[in-house]
Amino acid sequence: xxxxxxxxxxxxxxxxxxxxxxxxxxxxxxxxxxxxxxxxxxxxxxxxxxxxxxxxxxxxxxxxxxxxxxxxxxxxxxxxxxxxxxxxxxxxxxxxxxxxxxxxxxxxxxxxxxxxxxxxxxxxxxxxxxxxxxxxxxxxxxxxxxxxxxxxxxxxxxxxxxxxxxxxxxxxxxxxxxxxxxxxxxxxxxxxxxxxxxxxxxxxxxxxxxxxxxxxxxxxxxxxxxxxxxxxxxxxxxxxxxxxxxxxxxxxxxxxxxxxxxxxxxxxxxxxxxxxxxxxxxxxxxxxxxxxxxxxxxxxxxxxxxxxxxxxxxxxxxxxxxxxxxxxxxx
Ligand SMILES: NC(=O)c1ccc[n+]([C@@H]2O[C@H](COP(=O)([O-])OP(=O)(O)OC[C@H]3O[C@@H](n4cnc5c(N)ncnc54)[C@H](O)[C@@H]3O)[C@@H](O)[C@H]2O)c1
Numbered sequence: 001x002x003x004x005x006x007x008x009x010x011x012x013x014x015x016x017x018x019x020x021x022x023x024x025x026x027x028x029x030x031x032x033x034x035x036x037x038x039x040x041x042x043x044x045x046x047x048x049x050x051x052x053x054x055x056x057x058x059x060x061x062x063x064x065x066x067x068x069x070x071x072x073x074x075x076x077x078x079x080x081x082x083x084x085x086x087x088x089x090x091x092x093x094x095x096x097x098x099x100x101x102x103x104x105x106x107x108x109x110x111x112x113x114x115x116x117x118x119x120x121x122x123x124x125x126x127x128x129x130x131x132x133x134x135x136x137x138x139x140x141x142x143x144x145x146x147x148x149x150x151x152x153x154x155x156x157x158x159x160x161x162x163x164x165x166x167x168x169x170x171x172x173x174x175x176x177x178x179x180x181x182x183x184x185x186x187x188x189x190x191x192x193x194x195x196x197x198x199x200x201x202x203x204x205x206x207x208x209x210x211x212x213x214x215x216x217x218x219x220x221x222x223x224x225x226x227x228x229x230x231x232x233x234x235x236x237x238x239x240x241x242x243x244x245x246x247x248x249x250x251x252x253x254x255x256x257x258x259x260x261x262x263x264x265x266x267x268x269x270x271x272x273x274x275x276x277x278x279x280x281x282x283x284x285x286x287x288x289x290x291x292x293x294x295x296x297x298x299x300x301x302x303x304x305x306x307x308x309x310x311x312x313x314x315x316x317x318x319x320x321x322x323x324x325x326x327x328x329x330x331x
Contacts, residue, residue: 002026004049004317007035016310024318041065049317053077053309055265058084067092073320077102077313081330097316097328101156103305107205108160110299111233114257115165115201117293118229119147123255127290142200145169150199152215153206153234154180154187161203162187173199177211196223201231208235216240221247229255233299236262241282248289255291259299268296 002025006017009030021028029047033040034054041062044050050071052058058074063085066074073095074084081098089096117123121139128135149165151158154174162172166186174187175195183189196202202224206212216230216239224230230253232239241262247253263280277284286292316326 002048002318002321003046004028004051004314005043005047006030006051006314007033007040007043008053013306013310016307017314020311020314024314026314026318028314035062044069044071047071048321049073049075051075051077051313051317052083054083056083060085060088063088063092063094066094073097073317075313075316077309084330086330095320095326096330097313097320097326098330099309099312100328102300102308102312103302104156104160106302106305107157107233107299108164109302110259110295111157111161111203111205111231112164114231114233114259114293114295115149115203115229116144118201118231118255118257119144121255123257123291123293147171147200148173148198150175150195150202151187152176152192152195152202152204153212154183154189155205155207157233158203158205159183159187161205192220193223196220197225199228200225201229203231204234204238206234206238208237213237214240216244218243218246218252221252224253226251227254229253229257231257231259232261233259236260236264241286245282245285248286248291255293256286257293257295258286259295259297261286261294264297 004026006028009032017028017030031043034056035052035058036054036056037059044066050066052074053076071094074089075097076084077099079098079100081096084096086096120141124139145168148171150173151162152175154162154176162174162183163186165172172187173195174183174189175192179189206215221243244256248256261283263283266280267277267283277287287294316328319326
């Protein structure tokens with residue numbers, strides 16, 4: 001029976017993994033540990049396939065070891081493949097696959113929820129109510145069909161968000177280095193400057209690359225309306241965090257909803273109730289602000305997305321083992 005090792009497995013993935021194994025007649029060996037050391041590499045002995053999911057890099061000595069153990073591929077059940085040295089994998093005859101689109105709706109729905117929370121000032125009401133202050137003063141909401149929402153990066157996720165917003169009759173502005181013909185009629189493409197000036201909420205959905213790193217600086221926040229909110233469910237380094245902290249303190253913008261933030265790898269999906277956030281002072285500052293909504297990189301964490309990450313990555317393993325080409329091969 002085909003044996004597949006799956007690393008960094010969380011309890012919430014078990015149902016999808018067990019269903020896949022039963023349906024396809026394969027044995028899936030799971031471990032909670034990431035694929036980062038000799039102990040993990042040793043587990044691939046006797047295996048036919050490998051599926052990983054982690055923030056840390058696959059160690060350089062793993063590639064030759066996988067080849068020696070007869071493996072033909074490494075599949076990551078994430079969109080990002082920065083954890084894998086693709087040239088080194090190819091040198092060792094290993095194909096690499098990812099899951100480029102496990103569910104654009106998962107992140108788009110999260111961004112829509114945060115857009116509503118910013119427009120309805122719920123972050124501020126939550127703080128007031130927690131202190132037994134039930135007054136309304138200064139917190140009148142904006143109805144979404146009267147709002148202008150700016151999407152920076154109108155790709156798979158940004159485009160999905162645009163359609164959801166359009167269905168709610170919001171005015172949707174978009175800025176993208178590669179505008180898409182099929183989004184016209186849903187998104188009004190404008191310059192970044194125009195988008196920042198006009199939007200009531202700016203939602204970031206670029207991929208992280210050399211052009212998008214540090215895309216939002218203090219100068220950009222100064223262009224935004226002082227009543228506007230920012231949603232970042234893309235990647236932390238897209239925003240210059242110290243500039244965001246300054247902009248929020250100086251009321252250049254009203255609020256921010258952050259699902260990703262620089263330094264998150266030391267914080268998110270971990271328990272810091274005892275030691276706090278002193279190791280990441282900027283995140284600590286954001287956490288302390290009453291106009292910041294922090295979520296721990298959970299936009300993707302839905303029923304559909306988790307199922308798709310498991311199913312697509314395991315299907316790719318079987319496709320490669322059968323000698324066929326997966327549509328998700330990273331060349
Ligand atoms: N928070 C989460 O849980 C979560 C989950 C999945 C993905 N993401 C993030 O969402 C990002 C977007 O995902 P996607 O699938 O929509 O990617 P995508 O590649 O389909 O879309 C990205 C878009 O950004 C545009 N872009 C890139 N650089 C730009 C720049 N400098 N200025 C303007 N536009 C630029 C691209 O042209 C493209 O249209 C991912 O790369 C990832 O960082 C977050």
